[in-house]
Amino acid sequence: MATAAKPGAVDKRRLILDAGVRVFARRGFHHCRVSDVADEAGVAYGLVYHYFRSKEEILNTLFLERWQIMLDAIAEIDSRELPAREKLYGVASFIIDSYRHDPDLMKVIIVEVTRAANSFGALHLDKIREAYLGIAGIVESAREQGSFKSGIPSEFAAMCFYGAIEQLLTAWIFEVLPRTDEEYEGAKGLVVEAICGGLESVQNGAASPSA
Amino acid sequence: MATAAKPGAVDKRRLILDAGVRVFARRGFHHCRVSDVADEAGVAYGLVYHYFRSKEEILNTLFLERWQIMLDAIAEIDSRELPAREKLYGVASFIIDSYRHDPDLMKVIIVEVTRAANSFGALHLDKIREAYLGIAGIVESAREQGSFKSGIPSEFAAMCFYGAIEQLLTAWIFEVLPRTDEEYEGAKGLVVEAICGGLESVQNGAASPSA
């Protein structure tokens, strides 16, 4: 299983996973064949099935690998001594940087898994939910401390926050928003400001005193 | 195209479209066959191809039909003389009620089209964008009037807003959030409060004076 590659040698399993990312991102999981993955990886067709039980297992593996890293990051961020807004900035930052660092991988995870309610999304529902819960935990602490409104349930808030970020990623994926470093950096602050501070001007006043 | 059914007669084309909604919602576009749609509609296999050029055209038709209704609704809401927050409430209300009224149809549109970046999402990119632009228009007016912060670009704000709502719908589709009338009604206000008013308490103060 763990197939530790000899130092210097090529880890064919890794090669296949990375090829999967590129191919799934380019053409979509359903629109590509196993042979596309094998070709992209530069390995023989059958080797894919030596390392993975099925085409689906490749995607599952990619998702679980990366998603766990995000869950760990959220937990780590939550454990820091910071105001909620800065924690959320940390989370937004991590996710956006993940996309910036490996847009194909994030595209695959989002398009083929988290947004695919009928297939992989349903399969990994619990794992996906863990992310919401991690964010909800940050909000919950802030509500208890009084810095966040008590009127908005924390899981609800987490969904708005995560939904806004996923929409941004989708916009980059779709090329609806420009994909520049400035955009990415700016978006981190803006999304936090939009969700935490709200869209309304402060002097706008009566914005529901405490929700 | 517009095959107007005789009064009293059954419109088989409509039957097929409605069957498509149920079948696509239940099993996903890729996991169901044309024969499933025909069976669900109670019509012969070949008739599907009499009315539609392909399986994809069924989905395209369903999407365009419904999405146009939403675009019209957004435009209509925008044309009213109302504060931006209430306009956005109207938009959230319309989308959530759409889901409440026909969850299968909205599930199909969201899961199979708007969130399917590699296939139908890309095909209907412009139509999908129109919705963002409609919402952005609402935000833009508010910015010009000073009721919304000028620091957050309106298209960016629209994305956060739409993303939050889509995430809610997804949560209902996934059954991550309870599907009750109270939830639906409550969500309308909460999502607007979260995005317009922000998550932070007002007394929290320094929440970036004007972004």
Added chain:
Amino acid sequence: MATAAKPGAVDKRRLILDAGVRVFARRGFHHCRVSDVADEAGVAYGLVYHYFRSKEEILNTLFLERWQIMLDAIAEIDSRELPAREKLYGVASFIIDSYRHDPDLMKVIIVEVTRAANSFGALHLDKIREAYLGIAGIVESAREQGSFKSGIPSEFAAMCFYGAIEQLLTAWIFEVLPRTDEEYEGAKGLVVEAICGGLESVQNGAASPSA
């Protein structure tokens, strides 16, 4: 299911079954492809799957069709008013004539089903057993009437009888015995004489008076 072909029209399902017989007989069930059957039938590949769920279902159908005819024949023979030896002659006659009339079909049934203990044989065990039981019924009556030895259980006797005949068929299939009409006709009498009358000369005497 019953797909009654219009008179004069070609029944493609039948065409496929008959092609299956020829192809399975020629190359063996495992050594031929579904496309071989389709080609032999002169129909498109996919049509095979229109009529049958799988390659195996073709063989199952062939077996059940023919085997039932044999079971009915055995039952009919048993119902006649005849000495046991003549009944068994009738059974041997029917089976040998079946082979003579359609050697490919009988080859397939015997080689791929009744003698394939690990696959189809196990699946159709009960049906196969019915044949033994039918023959055993004939023997049992003769034992009760005293014309057959009581020392040999009737099911055991049925097995010897059926086994001898199947071995003959196998010999013809293998071309170990000559395949001429004289051989077939002669074999009917010989197998009955061998099993009923025994190999030993009567004057041989002590042949265990009553087993």
Added chain:
Amino acid sequence: MATAAKPGAVDKRRLILDAGVRVFARRGFHHCRVSDVADEAGVAYGLVYHYFRSKEEILNTLFLERWQIMLDAIAEIDSRELPAREKLYGVASFIIDSYRHDPDLMKVIIVEVTRAANSFGALHLDKIREAYLGIAGIVESAREQGSFKSGIPSEFAAMCFYGAIEQLLTAWIFEVLPRTDEEYEGAKGLVVEAICGGLESVQNGAASPSA
């Protein structure tokens, strides 16, 4: 070929052959993979190909090994000074005891080779025929001495005899007949009585004076 194992060392080739017996018996030659054999033998995948050219060669080896032993046994039995009936009892005894001693091996030989007319059966036709000829030789001597009917050709008689025994073995393999020591022992006498003495009662009289 004859790879003599060092005393005390494990003969991997033998290990593989024995594993083949178990695996082929359990799942059938066609339904098991070379890796199943390797796993069962507890050796590395590739080692199978070190000792055998192909999967088929394993089966061929098993068959030839065992079948020769049977041919030798038949020849040895024939060379004794005994009445034909007792010689045939010896043959029946040897075959049934072979099954009793190693049911898996005999199952494989019968199911996968001697009854597999389309594949291995055809390949080993001559070897299989040698067994018939051996039995036929016993019958032939008896016919010459007058103790067996001259009307039944000896090769035909051999087929009935062998067929009856193989049917018995198949019944045990299929679990159609009970697998107990009493059954095995009883069957030896019964099959000889059925074939040599015949099923009919002696007083039944004129049962074809000399066929």
Added chain:
DNA sequence: GATGAATGAGCGTTCATTCAT
């Protein structure tokens, strides 16, 4: 309009065999 039989390209998966170490 309506039916469903007919078509055949496409794809996931299996697995015997080879080969570098």
Added chain:
DNA sequence: AATGAATGAACGCTCATTCAT
């Protein structure tokens, strides 16, 4: 001798689409 990664041809099955009636 021994290992197991690597290869790739082969095949069963699916299903969108066409077409004759």
